[in-house]
Amino acid sequence: MSCSPFDLxxxxxxxxxxxxxxxxxxxxxxxxxxxxxxxxxxxxxxTLLALREEEVPQRIGFVSDKVFEPSPARRVWQAxxxxxxxxxxxxxxxxxxxxxxFTFFRQAPASAVPADTSRIEAQVAARVGxxxxxxxxxxxxxxxxxxxALLAAAEQRFEGQRQADRLDMLNVEQRLxxxxxxxxxxxxxxxRYEPPEEMK
Amino acid sequence: MIFRAVEDPDLIRKARRGDVEAYNLLISRWEKxxxxxxxxxxxxxxxxxxxxxxxxxxxxxxxxxxxxxxxFAPWLFRIAHNEAFSSFRKKRPEGETVPQSGxxxxxIPANVSPAFPIELSIAVTTALxxxxxxxxxxxxxxxxxxxKFEEMAEILSCPVSTVKSRLYTALDVLKTQLAPAKSRGVx
Numbered sequence: 109m110s111c112s113p114f115d116l117x118x119x120x121x122x123x124x125x126x127x128x129x130x131x132x133x134x135x136x137x138x139x140x141x142x143x144x145x146x147x148x149x150x151x152x153x154x155t156l157l158a159l160r161e162e163e164v165p166q167r168i169g170f171v172s173d174k175v176f177e178p179s180p181a182r183r184v185w186q187a188x189x190x191x192x193x194x195x196x197x198x199x200x201x202x203x204x205x206x207x208x209x210f211t212f213f214r215q216a217p218a219s220a221v222p223a224d225t226s227r228i229e230a231q232v233a234a235r236v237g238x239x240x241x242x243x244x245x246x247x248x249x250x251x252x253x254x255x256x257a258l259l260a261a262a263e264q265r266f267e268g269q270r271q272a273d274r275l276d277m278l279n280v281e282q283r284l285x286x287x288x289x290x291x292x293x294x295x296x297x298x299x300r301y302e303p304p305e306e307m308k
Numbered sequence: 309m310i311f312r313a314v315e316d317p318d319l320i321r322k323a324r325r326g327d328v329e330a331y332n333l334l335i336s337r338w339e340k341x342x343x344x345x346x347x348x349x350x351x352x353x354x355x356x357x358x359x360x361x362x363x364x365x366x367x368x369x370x371x372x373x374x375x376x377x378x379x380f381a382p383w384l385f386r387i388a389h390n391e392a393f394s395s396f397r398k399k400r401p402e403g404e405t406v407p408q409s410g411x412x413x414x415x416i417p418a419n420v421s422p423a424f425p426i427e428l429s430i431a432v433t434t435a436l437x438x439x440x441x442x443x444x445x446x447x448x449x450x451x452x453x454x455x456k457f458e459e460m461a462e463i464l465s466c467p468v469s470t471v472k473s474r475l476y477t478a479l480d481v482l483k484t485q486l487a488p489a490k491s492r493g494v495x
Contacts, residue, residue: 117476121450123457144490151487152479156451158428159436161344165353168339168361169332170368 111135112142120149317377324371331371335364338381341453342388348436348448349392359395363388382459385449389463435485443478450475 110116112135118124119132136143314330316337322330342363347356366387374383436444442464449455449463460471 115476117479120479148483148487148489149479152483153451155428155486156432156436156447156482159432159452161340161452162347162353164339164343164360165357168335168343168357168364170328170335170365 110142110145111139112145116142116146116149119146120153316380320371320374320377320380323368331368338384339364342384345385345448345453346388346392348452349389349441349445350395355395359388359391363391366391379462382455382462385453385455385459385463386465389445431486435482438485439478439481443474443481446471446474447478447482 112119113131114124114128116132119129124132136146314333316334319330319334323334339360343356343360346359346363347353350356350359363384367384370387374380436447439447445464446460449460450457455463457468457471461468464471
């Protein structure tokens with residue numbers, strides 16, 4: 109087990125920063141165990157490199173066959189679609205051409221009024237008039253209905269009030285009649301009254 | 309330092325436009341690496357050559373899909389990886405996907421004159437043969453092909469942490485095989 113400040117395998121594979129490498133170097137000089145461990149890793153690495161690469165037994169290559177090669181037009185097409193810069197330039201050019209074309213060749217808006225405009229206008233006016241009349245009639249009908257309903261409700265309310273007032277009047281008359289009768293009775297009693305002898 | 313008149317991305321751009329010669333030049337730069345990678349994966353020279361041809365054909369057909377020509381190497385090796393494992397699936401019975409042995413070099417040809425002693429090559433071959441297939445592939449990509457961890461993750465379609473784990477486990481196994489610890493006397 110290594111006690112090195114950094115992994116010795118990282119050191120071996122040159123995966124450490126310079127500062128870290130220096131720390132490992134310093135540690136390995138003073139630590140026998142880590143020194144031996146690093147030596148073993150170096151031997152392993154060197155021994156692995158003893159297995160040399162072999163030459164390819166047969167060269168790999170492709171033959172340029174006209175049959176399989178894209179046609180010049182197709183190459184241009186592929187090159188065009190393969191390049192975003194070209195595609196962007198072409199789009200900008202097309203847009204510019206369209207702007208120029210419409211600036212110079214656009215037809216002026218037609219000034220002459222078509223012959224049947226007046227007929228169309230008359231038809232439109234007639235339709236609009238009919239629609240307005242219909243709408244006005246419907247509105248009036250609705251308003252009349254609402255007015256009648258309001259009047260009926262008010263009349264009913266006034267009739268109720270009148271009935272109540274009449275009942276009140278009757279009550280007052282009845283009470284007045286009762287009072288009158290009481291008064292008459294009292295008058296009669298006063299008229300018939302004769303004081304006793306001792307009071308005379 | 310090697311100065312190349314035409315860089316790989318330029319060749320890729322030309323090949324995309326249908327320039328077969330440019331693509332052949334690109335192949336000549338990569339065929340040895342791809343062949344040796346496949347040879348060490350599949351363990352058979354003939355298969356490795358056939359697969360290499362398939363890899364370069366597939367790469368040519370899909371060259372337009374390569375977004376960044378500077379990432380050609382991991383992209384090419386991703387195709388090679390897929391081709392190798394696709395061939396395993398075709399050849400092996402169902403359930404057995406990846407060979408655990410049969411590593412390339414088991415039959416070192418007599419006409420090859422190795423730069424190192426033959427015993428050393430055999431020892432390395434035997435040690436690599438003891439690894440699991442995914443560990444072995446990690447060693448091949450890092451030690452022999454020199455890819456960065458990020459590129460390996462791209463080729464193998466797995467996280468960098470997985471790649472590192474596979475490689476470091478493999479290194480520990482190889483270290484035990486190729487550089488055994490010195491025996492210390494018991495006092």
